[in-house]
Amino acid sequence: MKEQLDLLLQYLYGVWHRRRWIIITAWVICPLGWVAVTFMPNQYTSDARVYADTKTILQPLLRGIAIDNDPSQELRLMVKTLLSRKNLETIARYTDADVKTETQDEYEDLLENLKKKIKINSAGKENLFKISYSGGDPKYVKDVVQAALDVFVENAVGQKKDDTEQANEFIESQLADYEKRLIMAEANLAEFKRANAGYMPGSEGGYFNMAEALKRNLETTRLELKEARSRLASAREQLNREIVELRRQGKNNRTEYDDRIDILQARLDALLFRFTEKHPDVRETRRQIEELQVLKRDAIAVGGNVNNDSVVLQEMKLIVSEMENQVASLVVREEGLVSKIVFIEDKLSNLPAVEAELTHMMRNYDVTKSQYNLLLSRRESAMISQNIGASSDQISFRIVDPPLLPREPSGPMRPLFLTVVLILSLGAGIFLAFMVSQIWPVVISPMQLFKHTKVPVFGVVSATEISGLKQVKRKQLKRYAVLCGLLLVTFIGFMAINTSPSIHEMILEAKEAL
Template identity: 25%
Template sequence: MERTYTIHDLFAALRRRKVIALVVSVIVLATGAAIALLTPAEYTASSTVQIEPRRLPVDFFPAQGVAPFEDRMRTIKHGILARPVLEKVVKETDFFPDLRGDLDQAVEKLRRQVEVRLEGEVPGGPPALLFVVEVRGADPRKVKAAAELLPRFYEQMTREVLASQARALRETLDAQTTEMSKALADHERKILGFKLEHAAELPEMIDTNARAAARAQALVEMHLSAIADARRRRNTVLASIPEGPSAPGMSEAALDAAQRRVQAAEAAYGPQHPDVRRARRELDEAKGRRDEEVEGYRKGRVAEQLARLDEEVSEHQQALTGLQAELASYQKRVEAAPRWGQELAARSRDYEVLRAKYVSTVSRRADAAAAEQLLAADGQALFRVIEPALAPTRPSAPDRGRMLLLALLASVAAGLAAAGLAEWLDGSMRGPEDAAALGVPVLAAIPRIGPRSHAS
């Protein structure tokens, strides 16, 4: 069975193994003290920087306009620890003289020795606008310079990026504006040509064309009425007979008188009587005079009136023909208005879309130019150093007193462990208890003889 050790046994074992425990403790203590004393001192410098609350337009720099504050701070941290910034700091300060030929390793080593953290943030409250750049290193002057240069170089890089973005955006918008201006001018020229070509057939001319058509229709009706009146008067002229007092009327009366005389002579004397034949001759002469007078009357008066009436009818018919053509033209314009209106609306719709895009692009170009000018005029306005870095006078690490205390505790623990291990590995029997553990009965025990220090 296993033996149970008492406190007395433990102290007895420690006395037996005190040399081993002391040697191991001294070795561990010496090693810890050497490490604590020989570890090079490390200095820490930090600078507190405030982010300027003014932001550039959202459309151009969304990372500064609409990004959450946590993402923005994460962006700042990665930006400060970016390789171009660290390279410039390493070259500017000669931070690692022993790594001048290995820039990659120097950058990685410096990145491990730089910390960027928020400052003054309250849980549940508004986000802080401060961040701290802390640099650790062996040279106090270099860590101070690095803590100052890191935010400055990052600001320069950020301003260069923002300025290049604003310049590239402005140049792009300038090109787009010029192109859209030419397209707008071409659309305007086409729309103007279309309006000039179909000026009388556009929808806005429907009322004008309708009024003109109504006026032409009224004139047509007026000319038709005038033609009907002229034809009526012509028929009246054709049906008119010469007046009694006129020469044709008198010749007509003489003819009637001659006819009555012939009839009276025939009734009184018979057809062959000389008076009858004379009356017949007078009748023929009267008829000839009547025909001459009637013909002269017709040629002198009726024909002239008929010619004047026919000319009037012809004039009215010519005007009527022109008015009918004009009326047909107005009706054609009214009928064509919807089709040309639809085509003009399609052209105008494309023009308005392009014009709205042009106005928006011009506005964005003005904003881009303003952002570019703002970046050029603001100077160092992205960050503001609240607490500049100071050269540390005392090292921040290592804590030599703490290291020595830890070395002392470790030496004590190592000595006890070495003594316990040596005791556990020793198979000697030192009393009845050890023999009883082997299952052998003890007959007698010989007391200690001689000094305790020589006992085995």
């Protein structure tokens, strides 16, 4: 630690011993720097504060009716895009700065200068913004801030109008496209249903219903055919018995009631095949047969008989013929129903494919229709939003502080720059003195002398008045103090000039006159 402290003292003494380089460097750098700072052109700053109100009473009232948008997000986007090239060109046009440029490079430099120096920042509160600009011409500075403020406010209305128009154009084009697709889908669906009417779910003439109805009719027809064949067999048997009975008994024992009894008996046999004894028709037929038999007995008792054998047989044969025709008709009906059922079942094999195609077409139709209805509702919402934008602004601006013509320069910060020049010159001088002390080192202690010469040091001789060394050192110190004082006075003078606007303005005017 002691060695490090000794080394530090050695460096400090070397710098102090070469201190004339510090004052020389300061006197060379400071006047030049201070003059340059003094002659720096004045900078003027103008600013404006604007408040953007994004809360309107229409927002909660129209929620869900008009298109929901976030005015705060739009406002943040406008702040970020204020310094876009389009807006910068508009600002340059508003201030007539573009007409002063002669070449494209000058125009690009103008836009770059506006982009660098126009500042828009939050003023501390929500949606309160500060727009500022600095330059050498007070009027131009104010005009730039006013132009930037106008562009910022106009962008809110223009951007919303452009967005609304673009949204309406896009929705209208999509709506026309989906309308064509919907009409085509409806036409294709109608044609498909017409071509496959029997396959449609829920249709009255569907193949499923037709097949079920044909099967029921076939079952009924087969039952009727079975009944008709049974009646036919019974009638034929009755006819054969009657023929045998006539042949056995002969024709002399028949009366006029026998034929009617035979007919009723055949009817009774047919009724008993279908109904029970308690059926009214069965009872009525038996009653008629019994009455005829009573009449027959009475006729036989009085000795009356009528030869009607040919009429009875003919009637019974007629009945058998009718029953045969009925059986033949039922057979034809059965065959027709069977062929129809085969045809329907063949059609039913194609039903899954038809239903799959119908499902696909209905799905596409439903999607197209839902999108079309959604676009219709969106168009209505867009029209309401457009009407809202035409009647009221979702973002309203209030100019809190308008831009003013600056009366006093806002920069540059000459006192600070003067101080910086002084500090930098002193730092440069100290660095130069240190380097010189390292190139031509000075011995300040016996230990340092011993290290350099390797010769033992037995004593130290101090400077005396008689030698004159102290007088020389005092004179050097006085000259150094005077030079430092003059430097300080010069610094104070430049500081006074640069802090007095009137004096500084006179100096700048004199410079321009020269």
